Amino acid sequence: MSKKESQVSRLADDILMLSHLEPASDRVSWLAPGARGFEPYNEYLIRHGDKTLLLDTGVALHGEQLIASLKELVGSRELIIFITRIELDCIGNLGRVLDHFRDAQVVTANVVPPIGLVHVSAGTTPRTAIHIPMGSTLERFGFGDITINEAPIRMLGTSWPWHATSRTLFTTDFFCNDLCPTADTPAVRHDAEGRDSPQDIRRRLLRKFDWLENADTTVLEELWRALFDRIDPLALAPTQGRVQSGKDLVCQVIEDYEVAIFRRAEGEHARQRVNTEAG
Amino acid sequence: MQSVESAARPTKVSLPRKVASGTFWFSTCLEVQDGGRVLHSHNSCFLVVGSKAAVLIDTAMPFGWPRLREEFAEALGGRKIDYLFPTHPESPHMGNLAPLLVQYPEAVIVGDLRNYHLYHPEALHRCRDVAVGDVLDLGDRTLKFVPAIVHDLPNSLWAYDEKNRILFVSDAYPYTHDHEDGQCGMTSEELPAPIRPEDTATVISRALAWARHLDAGDIVERLWRFLDENPVDIVCPAHGGVITNPREITAVFERGLANARRRA
Numbered sequence: 001m002s003k004k005e006s007q008v009s010r011l012a013d014d015i016l017m018l019s020h021l022e023p024a025s026d027r028v029s030w031l032a033p034g035a036r037g038f039e040p041y042n043e044y045l046i047r048h049g050d051k052t053l054l055l056d057t058g059v060a061l062h063g064e065q066l067i068a069s070l071k072e073l074v075g076s077r078e079l080i081i082f083i084t085r086i087e088l089d090c091i092g093n094l095g096r097v098l099d100h101f102r103d104a105q106v107v108t109a110n111v112v113p114p115i116g117l118v119h120v121s122a123g124t125t126p127r128t129a130i131h132i133p134m135g136s137t138l139e140r141f142g143f144g145d146i147t148i149n150e151a152p153i154r155m156l157g158t159s160w161p162w163h164a165t166s167r168t169l170f171t172t173d174f175f176c177n178d179l180c181p182t183a184d185t186p187a188v189r190h191d192a193e194g195r196d197s198p199q200d201i202r203r204r205l206l207r208k209f210d211w212l213e214n215a216d217t218t219v220l221e222e223l224w225r226a227l228f229d230r231i232d233p234l235a236l237a238p239t240q241g242r243v244q245s246g247k248d249l250v251c252q253v254i255e256d257y258e259v260a261i262f263r264r265a266e267g268e269h270a271r272q273r274v275n276t277e278a279g
Numbered sequence: 280m281q282s283v284e285s286a287a288r289p290t291k292v293s294l295p296r297k298v299a300s301g302t303f304w305f306s307t308c309l310e311v312q313d314g315g316r317v318l319h320s321h322n323s324c325f326l327v328v329g330s331k332a333a334v335l336i337d338t339a340m341p342f343g344w345p346r347l348r349e350e351f352a353e354a355l356g357g358r359k360i361d362y363l364f365p366t367h368p369e370s371p372h373m374g375n376l377a378p379l380l381v382q383y384p385e386a387v388i389v390g391d392l393r394n395y396h397l398y399h400p401e402a403l404h405r406c407r408d409v410a411v412g413d414v415l416d417l418g419d420r421t422l423k424f425v426p427a428i429v430h431d432l433p434n435s436l437w438a439y440d441e442k443n444r445i446l447f448v449s450d451a452y453p454y455t456h457d458h459e460d461g462q463c464g465m466t467s468e469e470l471p472a473p474i475r476p477e478d479t480a481t482v483i484s485r486a487l488a489w490a491r492h493l494d495a496g497d498i499v500e501r502l503w504r505f506l507d508e509n510p511v512d513i514v515c516p517a518h519g520g521v522i523t524n525p526r527e528i529t530a531v532f533e534r535g536l537a538n539a540r541r542r543a
Contacts, residue, residue, distance in 0.1 A: 029434040
């Protein structure tokens with residue numbers, strides 16, 4: 001079992017990222033064959049007053065380090081856990097976290113209650129998970145500046161929480177392609193140098209979303225545009241892969257994904273924006 | 280335990296249930312809100328017992344483990360589970376692996392086991408990768424791993440029992456039915472009303488969300504071709520009742536997928 005400590009990075013004043021690097025491997029189904037480097041696995045902590053919000057719980061491989069980090073970083077604050085998807089890279093340590101933080105409140109926009117999907121130790125009686133509709137904020141849990149968006153492109157039910165204060169979009173299993181070339185590369189990227197091409201992004205996306213290969217993307221593009229017309233992120237924070245940080249970089253990455261998904265010609269998006277602004 | 284053969288048009292059927300010789304159906308049915316309605320949604324698993332070995336296909340959901348543990352033991356009648364085959368790595372399909380590995384300490388996990396070093400690092404020594412075409416020898420019957428023609432995660436596999444003409448299809452052929460006591464164990468031909476394409480919509484929209492964005496014609500054609508080339512009398516889905524009229528319900532499923540696309 002991986003014993004390395006979680007790498008803690010500060011994304012914004014009140015947002016911490018816990019990341020764990022693993023060597024890229026063909027044993028990971030969502031990585032493109034032959035992928036090289038190190039893949040960050042991330043969980044996010046948002047602290048506000050006497051409350052801490054944990055976005056997803058990561059994979060079981062990192063359970064011990066996650067618990068050690070949470071004990072230190074959560075302290076006596078009330079813990080709220082938001083689950084973006086019910087896949088094993090999001091709920092992999094949910095049972096373990098509930099065993100250690102027995103008063104933690106689980107919240108999700110997914111129709112399947114995540115607590116029934118994990119095992120907890122005898123003696124742990126978790127509080128019932130609270131289901132909130134897509135589009136809600138987390139105000140009742142003390143985080144009014146976080147809105148839960150439905151992911152425009154998804155497999156199962158998937159939420160993309162938007163933290164308006166820092167303009168961070170938590171994108172769970174999307175925007176995950178960027179690996180660290182070396183083990184000491186920071187898990188947050190600030191510049192565009194060496195980033196993947198749209199072709200690389202598409203290859204990586206199809207490893208999980210294989211149906212995109214033959215999809216009619218008309219509706220997906222409408223959903224995508226509706227989201228990104230509404231929000232203007234300064235950071236994209238996925239469950240796997242490096243965080244993309246900075247306005248220009250994020251714009252470029254979103255455009256690269258649009259080329260990859262919707263098979264637009266590169267630069268078309270920028271031209272559309274210019275035309276829209278000019279119009 | 281009520282068997283399928285003995286239950287023509289029953290009014291109540293509980294699980295677990297014997298589907299065919301040495302083949303048992305278990306479920307952790309989930310109540311889900313669908314607007315103002317409460318629906319039941321299957322999360323099933325199947326135990327296939329041969330003369331030499333037994334395999335559990337999927338594991339159902341963790342919340343049902345205390346009951347499932349007893350039900351498995353009763354169906355096994357003193358035998359042990361030799362193989363655990365999660366069709367793909369999501370909790371409704373593999374969420375009970377941890378207690379199963381404890382309960383059956385000689386059991387081996389088989390399947391497309393990519394990502395298991397992340398999900399079950401403690402059990403890697405009990406993992407055996409299999410691929411399409413591989414066959415599990417259970418003694419007087421075999422289980423062949425076949426492509427998961429309809430899937431959510433690409434690292435999914437189906438299984439085919441050629442001798443008993445049973446196909447285990449994981450996420451395919453999903454349908455829900457109104458929450459009525461005793462209906463969860465009914466097969467497709469025992470439900471009081473015929474299954475309609477719209478009965479598949481809830482689960483398709485959740486587990487197979489891609490159906491909105493894809494003309495599933497090619498996929499359905501592959502499914503029909505598989506059924507033509509591999510005789511199937513019984514279809515065992517994880518998210519729908521057992522199907523005893525496969526061709527009829529394949530047509531319903533096909534229309535359900537087409538409806539999802541049309542709604543988009």
